[in-house]
Amino acid sequence: MESQITLEDKLKERIKELTCLYRVSSLIKDNSFNDLTELLKEIAISLKEAIRFPEEAFVEIKVENFVFVEGEKIEDAIFIISAIKTFGKIKGSITIGYSKQKFSENSFLEEEKLLLHKIASEIGDFLERKEINEKEEIAKRQIERVGRLTILGEITAGIAHELNTPLANILGFAELLKEQYKDDKVGSEDLTKIIDSAIYSREVVKKLMFFSCEMPQQMASVEINVIINEAISLLKPSFNKKNIRCNITFSSDKIQLKVDKIQLTQVFFNIVINAIYFSPEKGNINIDVIEKSKNVQIRISDEGPGIEPVNSENIFNPFFTTKPIGDGSGLGLSVVHGIIRSHKGTIIHQPNTPKGTIFVVSFPKN
Template structure:
């Protein structure tokens, strides 16, 4: 009777340890912030190790994505129980509990411990699900906020462009008249020529603003975009040669037809490739891949520059935002590209080009 009482007491102690562990893990998962996952897993592994039948002899390992948490001394030649972590039904990691094979047999693990391991893996999976949902919500929120800002900026820039067009035309016109009147005054003519050049530059900025705000009239036609892209790249060959940059252009088909404004498509390619050249190191490489899909045509332009810093990621398509030194850029190139692509019902995104650089991905819908 005494022996039976000891067995029951031992079993009761094990159940209390398991329930305590489960309570602690549930509390930790609901208490920890979603971005502090490594510390959370460390705490879970500590609690799980204490809940095992022989905690001093056991090791606990939790693997998720790119990092691993181990509590206790991991033994390669071990017997173990394992449970998969499956957020949204996809395996993202595992929880393992093991003993040395030299000291223990498979009977060392209790059935209740296997159930406990499955429950903890499920709890971690739930945490990862909440984390992923939260991250997607944050991305969506930022995209909506950014779209709202760009809409307001588009309206403002359209108004500015219209307001500036008339005075700029007047400046150019009257300066040309003055230049004719003072053609015998060499110094005066040179000064007036500077005024004309500045006014022409300003007019080009206004034109870019109108592109950004989609105020420029479009000439839409179904064309083979391969010819347009080849022509644009051909015109940029001196820019490639200047920095000894190699370039590769790959098409999924010889003929890829798309309903676009030819001039605006050329401007998109020009701006993106010139940016890629600017940020590429000497002797670098730029790859352009044009792929026709079922519903879209995708253009990928990748460089080997320094890449887009996270702090600039949300702003690169905003007008007048630039990371170039003063005098090297107006900050309108990518905003013009964004405006043109938006007016074609397309999208533009960017991502890192590993090991270094940036990939811009333009997607036009097929009509």
């Protein structure tokens, strides 16, 4: 199949190579990062058309889990290959091959090798921009979410303050009336219901104030190992009810942290109670408390159904819940978020393997 290449042939090959480069550059320029598969297929087709013997060749592009072959791949092949790199790391490769039976290494022109390296570099640059774009989108969504939560916190604080006074009046006057109607059994029972409802509503308002960071804090240096062990002890009936095993590990025997003890307990309670609720019978809940140089990290993992991606940005919003009506008010995680934020800490969630959710709470040591 090989033959002496003439000057006219060389000019034709250069035109094919330049046409391929222009085509690939146009494809990459017009791509909006949405369809990588189609882009790489088009590049493979263009590259195959640009080489000396396109009808005898195959082009293979590999990028991470994607593999596309244009032409019939030959196992016993003579080939040239170029790595696709992003940020200095190899992410894939492009291969052009011929049958060993018909061709030799001299079948590839030096210009074709340069073309292959150039296209691999173009793909690598595109993948770098794609990765940067994805990170920017994630950062943008996080900023928007923080903004929404800040506005929501301000609105919530206003609502909580507005409700406090009328709730106090309802509770106070109901208690006075109950004293007057103590001999009226039916009236007294009705007033008890009003009082109970007012107390429940007051607790909801208190949780709203926790979310909006309006509750006063009693910050002190405490040993969180003790607090967590005490909380687990109180939750034992809930664990036993579903035969759930709780595994706790501490990176140090004594871990000191400056926090509001009551609020830290509330954070821990809310996350663990959620983990128990969503855990299957005889499941495992793992709690790891890790002391680092600048912060203390609490990781709580369960084996439940996990958090659906569509819900991931809403779980810290007040009144958002995936529990059935009557099983939850949707305030637990919003309270947790408010407390952690007021402690200058962070909370994130991630999938557990093979199933479930991991909540990672981080409190700064200073």
